[in-house]
Amino acid sequence: MPLHPELDKKLNKIYEPKTTIDDVFKGYDITFTTNEHGEPVLLFFGKRRPDGLIAGERYTRTIKRQPGSLEVKSSHWDNQGKIRV
Template sequence: MPLGPKLEKLLSKVYAPQERTDTKFMGKDITYVTNEHGEPVTLFIGKRRDDGSITGERYVRRIVRKPGTDEILKSHWELRGKVGS
């Protein structure tokens, strides 16, 4: 299942480096983790359990940078499968 444009817009912003953010988006629980540049690189989406973990799907972002810079040439999110049970 591809991510929708509204969620991709949220995930294209820059946040605090190496942080975990837990929130809700369009009725689903989401958690995303940022890299050293503050770009979300791991996403969990589904239903949050009492312990804070999510049962649902995990996505990982691939980022290709311009050589010698931090500028992003392209990026995309890959579904890596189910999490929790």
């Protein structure tokens, strides 16, 4: 199942490189980590537990670049399955 278009738009932005960001999207807790270029590459989506971790689903992003540059040619998010409490 693809990500919600508004969430996908949020995750296509550039953030601080190599960081973890906690946020909320439409009542769900999200946490994502960025790569060395500031692009989100790992997403946790669900409900935050008291210890700060998220019980829900984990997604990873595959990024393909233009040869010889950092320009993103294409990218997509893959659901890696449930995260259990």
